[in-house]
Amino acid sequence: MSTGFDLRLAPTAAAVWAVTLLGLLVGWGAAAATAACALLAVPLVWPVSGNRAWARGALVVLLLAGVAAAGMAFRGHHAEHHPVREAAHHGERLTARVTLTSAPIPLRGASFGARRAQDRALVRAELETADLAGRRVRASGPVVLLVPTEQWCELIAGQRVTVRGKAAPPRSGELTIAALQVFGAPTEVAPPPGWQRAAADLRDGLRRTAAAELSPAAAGLLPGLVVGDTSALPPEVEQDFETAGLTHLMAVSGANLAIVCGAVLVVLHLVGAGPLLSALGAGAALVGFVVLAGPEPSVLRAAAMGAITLLALVLGRRRSALPVLSASVVGLLLLMPELATSAGFALSVAATAGLVVLAPAWAAALRARGVPVGVAEAIAVPLAAHVVTAPLVAALSGTVSLVAVPANLLAGPVVAPATVFGVLATVVAPVSGWLAGAFCWLAAPELEWLVLVADRAAAVPGGSFDWLPGTAGGLLLAGLVVVGLIALRGKRFRVLASVALLLAVLVLVPVRSAVSGWPAPGWSMVACDVGQGDGLVLATGRPEEAVVVDTGPDLERAAACLDRLGVRRIPLAVLTHLHADHISGLTGLLGRFAVGAVAVGPLREPAWAMREVLRDTRRHRVPVVPMQSGQRASWPGLVLDVLAPDPALTRTQTAEDANDASIVLLATTPAGRLLLTGDVELPAQGHLVAAGLDLRADVLKVPHHGSRYTTPRFLNAVRPRTALISVGDGNSYGHPSPFVMDMLTRGGAEVLRTDKEGDIAILPGPQGPRHISRGDPLRAVDR
Structure with a gap:
């Protein structure tokens, strides 16, 4: 029985992809051997190809696979024996x-x-x-x-x-x-070349116009939708799009080209243009878009996929789409063989296949059940794309998103108008700034909606879960998807699946959050697991409010920790010093939480870091305040005394002394005295001890991730019951030092590490502070 699809070229595309991978991953010798075997087999199949359909298919597979393998052998040999490659070794x-x-x-x-x-x-x-x-x-x-x-x-x-x-x-x-x-x-x-300069000027014009007319998030998003330029997108918004499964909207893909060419076709149809003129107009739009975005491999790949999508969804020639997709895969791999290992290429091929195979059938099934035409396609298209790409995403990221489909359903209807208005703004900007601004203004509601969808989807608790990464995980999920699609053809199974999904959404996710034991009630401080960096949270005694000390090395982990703790307001964010592993998460906090002020020490080095802090705080209208020894800040449940740095000492310090210029805080909390030391090393520790300060603390945040540069004299002055080491798993610095850990243990301290425990909360106990680690409420220990 016919499936309605022409699959004859699919084995050829798969074979060409396989031999290309062989040449890239194994070497030119393996590709040469494969080419010889394939071409030697051609005479064996040729005699029966005239009257056997399978033989004709095999002949095409052997010829094109042999050509691809021979090309890989030639290219691989050229690269391996290139004189610059030899110099590189x-x-x-x-x-x-x-x-x-x-x-x-x-x-x-x-x-x-x-x-x-x-x-x-x-x-x-x-x-x-x-x-x-x-x-x-x-x-x-x-x-x-x-x-x-x-x-x-x-x-x-x-x-x-x-x-x-x-x-x-x-x-x-x-x-x-x-x-x-x-x-x-x-x-x-x-x-x-002139055409490259013209395209770059058009892209610059779009960025300038968007920045003048739109909010920072929308201004950064519009160039991303149009030409894949996310350079001006606020990092916290970019992180939200990634968490929500909407990152593909900001990459030049077949969808972008299909939208632009589809809009051109609609206009030409409305003015009565014939098929030939319409085809020429769509082709011109495609070429123009490629020039605008830049003829890089990813854009050329998108052009091929966009043409296929147009063929299937705009021209309605569904049966011819798969042969064209297969032929495009073959052609692209012959021209740009490195696409064979590109995750973007694999995702594009899979998504396009889903759009031309599954989406039309699912949309027709929904229409047959009374769903309006536009709504049916709005549901079928993102669902089909997500289903076929989910195994690849799981293999690459080790996660499966539960919010990607609804997020794409909500985002889908506004992507096309926002993209079209953005392209129009780009084209007219050199001629009329006012008209370009008007097009940006028309795109503004759609852009703000996309930002809102990404923000809300990213905030959903349990919106994604871990999955087995790598090839095994991808194949496992692919198998489950295939079984599920087959099973869903039965009405009884569809009812059961719907009930199971409803139970998972209404029961399992809330229960998972309720029984996790996190956040620990009454916590005074939490050392967030931010990797190789510092990220500390201090409760102020007010609901949903906390002081943050350092923000870790990336955009998401500190913000995610605060979300888990239920924090909404940050009256003060302290950056102990301006190293990237302590400040890089700041942008993620400024865009998501109400931040009252950001405190920095007297040493404003490295200069690039200070510029970045000032840029981000100005964008969100958050003041930057100085912090130095002798200051005090207090809240109902927290008092912060600043012990260092001494501004007199920092006058002679440079960027190389940033660790020793760290802000050192003594926090008085319901759980006891907590000493937070940033990355101070031997000289700064010596100054603290020599100053005669009372350094005794129940909990010590060990300096500099437990590095060797910590003195016994300093640890003896603190005498902590609990020592927290914020450190990344498998870091290349050798942190924490076994010597320092041994000193702490021999001094009677219990050593806790974020790379082993995850997030660590410090709470009041009957005999001093106790701790609990996230996800393991049974590990609470009274001291």
Whole structure:
């Protein structure tokens, strides 16, 4: 019985993908052997291909797989024996002339130590010449540059530059010749092609207009919807989109192109254009959008997927969509084989397949049951895309989202108008600023709705749960999805599944939150598990209010900890010093909680960190206040005495002394005296002891994540009952030091570590402070 779909090219696409992966992951030798086997098998199949359908399919598979494998063998051999690759294996320095194939992309991710990832950017380029050990090599090939963001941020794709850096081998699974570590500005910078410059000016015009007309969140989101530019998006909003499963809206995808080309088709239809003119207009829109966003691999991939989506959903030729999808996969892999290991490519292919296979059938089924046409498609499209991509997302992230489908259902109806208005604003900005502003104004309600949906979805308790990561987890979830889809064809099973889902939403999630034992009633302080950094929360004695001391190394973990504790207001956020592992979570708090003020010490170094703090606090109209020794702040259930730093000492300190310039706080709480020490090291500890201060405390937040730079004299002066070490699991610094832990244990302290315990709450007890770890209420210990 016919399925209604033409699957003949699907095995070919799968075979080409498989041999491409083989060449990337195993090597050019394996690809060459595969090519030889495939091409040698062609004469065996050829004689029967004339009258056997399976033989004709096998012949196509063998030919294209052989071609793909041969291409991989050639490319892999070229990359492996490239003279710059050989220099990279020895870590040689070189001077290279390259042509940029992408604009600089600031690195994202958790910050570390005194530096932040955003200080560096990644640039893809094509090598032209290289000077190696006094000899010039003329050999092309793709390279990756790791460059200082500030000195490269104005460059765009198409520019030729000269760079000097240190070569390193690329990551496995790539055809890149080498990665170049560059620490200076480029020289001999050539102007870009005119069309690249024009596209960059259009993108800049959109950013300027959006910033002038929209709120910060909406202004950052609009370029993301239109051209995938999230550089101006507030980090807390970006985190909300990721948690809610809406990140795909801010990446150039087939959906963007389908929306733009679909809008062009609608306009041409309304003016009475014929099929040929409509096709030409949609094609011109597609090409124009590719130029606007930049002809990078991800955009070209999106163009192919967008064309397929249009074919299936706009032109209504559902049966032809799968062959075109398969042919596009083959073509893209032959041209850009590194897409085979790209998660974005796999997600695009899966989502497009879901849109052309599942979405029309599900929408028709809903319409048959009386659901209005627009509503049926609004439900079927995000549901189909989520179902087919969920196994891949689970394999990559190790989580399964329960809020992604409803969030996409709520967001879906406004994405298309917001994108269209954004494209129109981009196009008219060079001609009329007023008209561009009007289009941004029309997009504003849709953008604010998207921000609201992401914010509310991200705040849902239990909105996602952990899953087995990697290939095994992806295959397991894929199997469950297939079984579920087959079972849902039965009416009785659909009723049972609906009841089970309703019970899970109404009963299991609330019960899970209620029995977790967290937050611990009456807590005085919580050391949040923020990874390799500090994030402390002190109860003020007022409902839903707490003081925060440091915010950890990333945007989400400190904010998530406060959410779990039910905190809504932060009268004071103290940044003990300006290292990234203590301040990088601040932006996540400013956008989500009511923050009264941010306190910093007298040393405003590193300078980049202070600029970042000032930028973020000004955006949210939060004052920055100075904090130094001798000050006191109090609330009904909390008193903070500032013991350090002494401003007289910080006058001679530099950015290298930031640890010793940490703010040191003595907190008086219902649970006892808590000494919070930031990252103070030997000199600062010596000053505290020499000053004759009463350092005795029931609980010590051990300095600098338990590093070796802690003196016995200081620990003897504190004599804590409980020692908290905020430290990241498996960190590369060797924290905490066994020597320091031994000193604490021999001094009678119970040592608690966030990498072992998770979030740790300190509570009042009958004989002093006690503690409890999140998720394990039975571990409460009285001291």
